[in-house]
Amino acid sequence: MQYTSEVVEQAVEALSGFPGIGRRTALRLVMHLLKRPDMEVARMAEALLKLKTDLFVCKICNNVSDGETCQVCSNPARESSLICVVEDYSDQMAIESTGQYRGVYHILGGLISPMDGIGPEDIHVNSLLKRAEDGSVNEVIMALSATVEGDTTMYYLARKLKDYGVKTSCIARGIAVGGEIEYADEITLARSLQQRTPYSV
Amino acid sequence: MQYTSEVVEQAVEALSGFPGIGRRTALRLVMHLLKRPDMEVARMAEALLKLKTDLFVCKICNNVSDGETCQVCSNPARESSLICVVEDYSDQMAIESTGQYRGVYHILGGLISPMDGIGPEDIHVNSLLKRAEDGSVNEVIMALSATVEGDTTMYYLARKLKDYGVKTSCIARGIAVGGEIEYADEITLARSLQQRTPYSV
Numbered sequence: 001m002q003y004t005s006e007v008v009e010q011a012v013e014a015l016s017g018f019p020g021i022g023r024r025t026a027l028r029l030v031m032h033l034l035k036r037p038d039m040e041v042a043r044m045a046e047a048l049l050k051l052k053t054d055l056f057v058c059k060i061c062n063n064v065s066d067g068e069t070c071q072v073c074s075n076p077a078r079e080s081s082l083i084c085v086v087e088d089y090s091d092q093m094a095i096e097s098t099g100q101y102r103g104v105y106h107i108l109g110g111l112i113s114p115m116d117g118i119g120p121e122d123i124h125v126n127s128l129l130k131r132a133e134d135g136s137v138n139e140v141i142m143a144l145s146a147t148v149e150g151d152t153t154m155y156y157l158a159r160k161l162k163d164y165g166v167k168t169s170c171i172a173r174g175i176a177v178g179g180e181i182e183y184a185d186e187i188t189l190a191r192s193l194q195q196r197t198p199y200s201v
Numbered sequence: 202m203q204y205t206s207e208v209v210e211q212a213v214e215a216l217s218g219f220p221g222i223g224r225r226t227a228l229r230l231v232m233h234l235l236k237r238p239d240m241e242v243a244r245m246a247e248a249l250l251k252l253k254t255d256l257f258v259c260k261i262c263n264n265v266s267d268g269e270t271c272q273v274c275s276n277p278a279r280e281s282s283l284i285c286v287v288e289d290y291s292d293q294m295a296i297e298s299t300g301q302y303r304g305v306y307h308i309l310g311g312l313i314s315p316m317d318g319i320g321p322e323d324i325h326v327n328s329l330l331k332r333a334e335d336g337s338v339n340e341v342i343m344a345l346s347a348t349v350e351g352d353t354t355m356y357y358l359a360r361k362l363k364d365y366g367v368k369t370s371c372i373a374r375g376i377a378v379g380g381e382i383e384y385a386d387e388i389t390l391a392r393s394l395q396q397r398t399p400y401s402v
Contacts (some may be wrong), residue, residue: 003274004266004297005267007265008265011252015245021230028220028291029220033249034220041253044215047251051235052243054208072205088232
């Protein structure tokens with residue numbers, strides 16, 4: 001595309017840095033902004049800047065936070081003896097959205113991956129072990145991806161946490177609710193058979 | 202989705218205002234920004250703000266411009282006696298991208314649509330007629346959408362420009378290059394037959 005304006009060009013360049021947004025889509029977004037009131041664009045720019053200036057990392061669980069500790073960690077109604085370990089913020093948000101979890105979280109910020117040279121010291125494992133150290137933690141639920149890296153990380157964490165006498169568990173793998181058995185992959189199906197749950201009537 | 206941070210919530214809110222971007226995609230974009238360097242986010246915010254502060258409207262053709270007149274209008278190499286009339290900036294950019302057009306543009310900023318109460322005085326028709334007034338314009342190419350509104354606008358413009366002795370033309374309608382006749386709609390196919398061009402060997 002040929003741009004007759006340097007300003008438009010720069011905005012397109014900036015927006016096309018987003019994942020999944022190419023130059024054509026970026027141009028469409030810029031065209032949208034041109035038609036919006038000045039205030040709205042100013043508010044958007046401010047909201048983006050705030051991501052870098054007003055956002056902190058929770059010193060307990062490493063989650064993104066508006067203050068020193070996040071909303072979950074500073075909520076006395078949450079069970080602090082139950083920790084759910086996740087890879088990233090988005091995983092934490094997904095679990096929080098279920099509205100079913102009353103414990104707290106721990107964000108690892110990555111998974112152990114020897115192939116990529118990522119060891120336990122490169123992710124927030126030590127701070128998790130530190131939380132378990134004083135015996136205040138009852139159970140650690142590991143909600144990590146069902147990949148080689150996820151499995152490696154779970155194995156490592158479970159071994160380490162065992163030394164502290166902390167119970168570990170892993171979220172269930174199986175057929176998705178609403179999923180059809182016909183279309184499920186073999187490994188998931190095999191797992192769902194192995195980990196079948198009692199059905200009471 | 203539950204957000205543990207007000208700052209994240211605001212950024213998601215702002216980005217989901219874009220057309221075609223829902224809250225889930227917006228969250229993915231925010232997550233991307235959290236991982237990028239501060240400078241990059243600052244540059245993006247600045248680029249968006251500049252759209253409202255540093256962007257002008259060309260006083261000749263109404264195109265977005267970095268100065269009083271746009272790059273096309275102020276380029277002496279462009280044929281100012283040949284004007285291509287388009288509805289919007291994006292149409293102008295699409296035509297400019299072909300690299301085949303050496304004339305100048307006129308952006309209407311809309312189409313005549315009696316159904317929506319949009320008349321010739323609501324779009325930049327008068328400034329186009331003013332450009333044609335002094336006899337310096339040879340031809341006006343109308344590159345408007347093949348819709349009822351586009352056709353209405355073209356008819357109006359052609360009638361008005363005739364009085365000034367300006368030649369008007371309309372971009373060809375037909376089968377797209379690479380398009381298969383089998384899948385073309387009937388109206389386009391009929392038009393492409395009516396407006397067939399001589400084939401010389």
